[in-house]
Amino acid sequence: MEDTLTIRPIFNEYCRQIIDIILPIQQIEFNVPVTLDAQPDLLDIEDFYHKGGGCFLGAFMGEELIGTIALINTGNNAGALRKMFVKKEYRGKELGVAQQLLEVLLQFCRDRQIIDVxxxxxxxxxxxxxxxxRNGFxxxxxxxxxxxxxxxxxDNRFYHLHLNN
Incomplete structure (x- = not known):
């Protein structure tokens, strides 16, 4: 079952693995000038995401964390999608990791009456x-x-999705 994709909520015990996925994609692969210091949320995902009614999800191939997506519950039946990253070797339509991460996150929103993302x-x-x-944003x-x-x-490009429950 090592090649089974699962998506589940993750917490602070995964902070190091989350950072190890996100920072190289931001800094090395795409040359985005952002540091860990500018992203303190990555050091305490429980307080920053879960505690406020949001979530932080991980995509796993077996026990390996291969992707992330998060939502900050901003109140007002709205949320901010954050930290959508998938390791390069797991991207694409074949596995559909990003699509599955987004679908689980949007269902989380619907379940909590979050209608604007x-x-x-x-x-x-x-x-x-x-x-x-492609996903309606x-x-x-x-x-x-x-x-x-x-x-x-x-950030310099912005998207909005209105969910129809």
């Missing part, structure tokens, strides 16, 4: 833009985002 990303992540757009000007959206400084 917002996200910020960076211009260089073209494949991510296509992925979000609409490119939106940051000026049209609610004031409670927790913007990351590196």
């Amino acid at each position: 917002y996200l910020g990303t960076v211009e260089v992540l073209k494949a991510a833009h296509r992925f979000y757009e 609409v490119l939106t000007d940051i000026k049209d985002f609610p004031p409670y959206f927790p913007r990351m400084m590196a």
